[in-house]
Amino acid sequence: xxxxxxxxxxxxxxxxxxxxxxxxxxxxxxxxxxxxxxxxxxxxxxxxxxxxxxxxxxxxxxxxxxxxxxxxxxxxxxxxxxxxxxxxxxxxxxxxxxxxxxxxxxxxxxxxxxxxxxxxxxxxxxxxxxxxxxxxxxxxxxxxxxxxxxxxxxxxxxxxxxxxxxxxxxxxxxxxxxxxxxxxxxxxxxxxxxxxxxxxxxxxxxxxxxxxxxxxxxxxxxxxxxxxxxxxxxxxxxxxxxxxxxxxxxxxxxxxxxxxxxxxxxxxxxxxxxxxxxxxxxxxxxxxxxxxxxxxxxxxxxxxx
Amino acid sequence: xxxxxxxxxxxxxxxxxxxxxxxxxxxxxxxxxxxxxxxxxxxxxxxxxxxxxxxxxxxxxxxxxxxxxxxxxxxxxxxxxxxxxxxxxxxxxxxxxxxxxxxxxxxxxxxxxxxxxxxxxxxxxxxxxxxxxxxxxxxxxxxxxxxxxxxxxxxxxxxxxxxxxxxxxxxxxxxxxxxxxxxxxxxxxxxxxxxxxxxxxxxxxxxxxxxxxxxxxxxxxxxxxxxxxxxxxxxxxxxxxxxxxxxxxxxxxxxxxxxxxxxxxxxxxx
Numbered sequence: 001x002x003x004x005x006x007x008x009x010x011x012x013x014x015x016x017x018x019x020x021x022x023x024x025x026x027x028x029x030x031x032x033x034x035x036x037x038x039x040x041x042x043x044x045x046x047x048x049x050x051x052x053x054x055x056x057x058x059x060x061x062x063x064x065x066x067x068x069x070x071x072x073x074x075x076x077x078x079x080x081x082x083x084x085x086x087x088x089x090x091x092x093x094x095x096x097x098x099x100x101x102x103x104x105x106x107x108x109x110x111x112x113x114x115x116x117x118x119x120x121x122x123x124x125x126x127x128x129x130x131x132x133x134x135x136x137x138x139x140x141x142x143x144x145x146x147x148x149x150x151x152x153x154x155x156x157x158x159x160x161x162x163x164x165x166x167x168x169x170x171x172x173x174x175x176x177x178x179x180x181x182x183x184x185x186x187x188x189x190x191x192x193x194x195x196x197x198x199x200x201x202x203x204x205x206x207x208x209x210x211x212x213x214x215x216x217x218x219x220x221x222x223x224x225x226x227x228x229x230x231x232x233x234x235x236x237x238x239x240x241x242x243x244x245x246x247x248x249x250x251x252x253x254x255x256x257x258x259x260x261x262x263x264x265x266x267x268x269x270x271x272x273x274x275x276x277x278x279x280x281x282x283x284x285x286x287x288x289x290x291x292x293x294x295x296x297x298x299x300x301x302x303x304x305x
Numbered sequence: 306x307x308x309x310x311x312x313x314x315x316x317x318x319x320x321x322x323x324x325x326x327x328x329x330x331x332x333x334x335x336x337x338x339x340x341x342x343x344x345x346x347x348x349x350x351x352x353x354x355x356x357x358x359x360x361x362x363x364x365x366x367x368x369x370x371x372x373x374x375x376x377x378x379x380x381x382x383x384x385x386x387x388x389x390x391x392x393x394x395x396x397x398x399x400x401x402x403x404x405x406x407x408x409x410x411x412x413x414x415x416x417x418x419x420x421x422x423x424x425x426x427x428x429x430x431x432x433x434x435x436x437x438x439x440x441x442x443x444x445x446x447x448x449x450x451x452x453x454x455x456x457x458x459x460x461x462x463x464x465x466x467x468x469x470x471x472x473x474x475x476x477x478x479x480x481x482x483x484x485x486x487x488x489x490x491x492x493x494x495x496x497x498x499x500x501x502x503x504x505x506x507x508x509x510x511x512x513x514x515x516x517x518x519x520x521x522x523x524x525x526x527x528x529x530x531x532x533x534x535x536x537x538x539x540x541x542x543x544x545x546x547x548x549x550x551x552x553x554x555x556x557x558x559x560x561x562x563x564x565x566x567x568x569x570x571x572x573x574x575x
Contacts, residue, residue, distance in 0.1 A: 250324070
């Protein structure tokens with residue numbers, strides 16, 4: 001989730017002013033037909049979109065039950081984009097019973113679409129024992145990693161040390177919300193994010209402390225200065241970065257690949273499905289680089305052996 | 306036919322842009338299948354005398370015969386600067402500018418400032434649409450030298466109420482999560498005004514992500530005759546705006562045609 005830790009009320013367009021929720025015009029049998037053996041030789045944007053459907057895609061960062069994101073609408077949306085699997089979380093709750101409830105909702109979505117939805121476990125590190133127990137419960141139930149850890153504490157807060165160590169022990173990734181607003185990395189400027197929001201500086205810190213951990217910096221396009229972000233993480237090879245977020249600046253992915261290399265980048269949407277694909281397809285990448293970012297890197301990261 | 310109502314050329318001082326020349330934009334249009342782009346010069350945001358930017362754009366468009374018929378230039382006018390009336394008149398009659406693009410926040414005036422009202426009326430009388438970007442970039446990534454404000458639908462409605470018979474193009478259409486709530490009265494004003502909202506940030510899939518807008522929401526809120534395709538190039542990756550329309554499966558063929566070009570053609574008198 002690229003923005004603040006609000007629970008509901010993620011209706012964006014008009015905000016409490018009579019906006020209308022979109023309806024669904026029935027299920028579409030899109031996915032099976034979405035990945036032709038080779039791209040159609042169509043000209044224009046249609047050909048480029050068809051080209052994108054050729055790639056296997058696993059979305060490493062999204063959500064269900066936020067805003068209008070029901071599991072059904074999520075599947076409908078990723079079908080239209082040719083996304084094969086999607087990892088989701090519900091990053092809500094402070095107390096153990098609250099974050100367990102959030103994770104239960106993810107488990108329900110996984111059960112509803114077992115071949116399409118992967119689960120990410122959300123915890124509050126301030127409840128150390130309960131958080132560790134919840135990680136065990138979620139992983140035993142088929143979730144694949146931690147995420148989207150949010151703004152309750154910075155990722156390099158000592159409260160997270162046992163959580164990181166647990167993830168190392170279980171060989172699972174952990175993904176955390178991040179922003180790089182001016183007011184967060186340079187004091188004295190206004191910023192609407194909590195001061196406990198993790199920045200690239202904080203990820204660099206934890207990455208150097210735990211180089212063997214699989215830590216994912218969320219959404220390069222989630223708001224904030226992505227050039228600062230990439231430059232800060234360049235020298236911390238253990239930190240991965242996902243490509244999600246509403247920001248889809250031209251040149252953003254190219255810059256990230258130049259700074260970080262394609263092996264550290266994970267395809268993701270954070271519920272922004274069109275830009276998730278568009279920003280990768282418009283970057284000046286080779287076929288091999290696209291395959292890694294769209295699919296291979298995340299699949300490999302999830303391997304626990 | 307595809308018309309992009311939100312294209313720019315020129316320099317952005319806080320981040321390097323690629324493909325921000327007329328030739329590069331035309332090449333991109335050719336590759337993606339865009340027939341016409343409504344274009345303004347970014348430099349007009351930063352020059353005190355915006356007319357220099359309009360002349361730059363005019364000269365750039367005149368450098369290559371291939372540009373003919375491919376671009377609809379809009380003039381950047383600052384109604385607080387000396388002799389802006391002459392700038393608008395010259396841009397229209399001599400430089401062939403078909404509309405104006407205004408930046409109240411960057412040029413530091415209220416959108417309902419009397420001079421702005423006068424400017425919009427002057428544009429209206431010449432049948433020049435008034436394009437208003439809500440923002441140029443996502444504010445979260447702003448430079449310390451950049452502004453920290455953006456416009457919303459309430460401000461656009463305030464202006465439309467003052468000059469209800471002008472034509473407006475709202476660019477980079479979306480309302481951020483922490484922006485002011487759009488008033489119901491503002492929605493009513495915008496529904497009855499001659500306004501086009503661009504699709505630069507609007508999702509065609511059923512799920513609307515954070516800080517996005519839903520195409521179907523826009524259509525249902527403002528009407529199918531008020532939505533027009535826009536890319537936000539060269540700031541935004543060029544493919545995503547096309548995908549948004551491509552995957553908008555709730556739209557029938559007629560609605561998509563309106564979005565791709567029909568609504569823009571009507572406002573632009575094409």
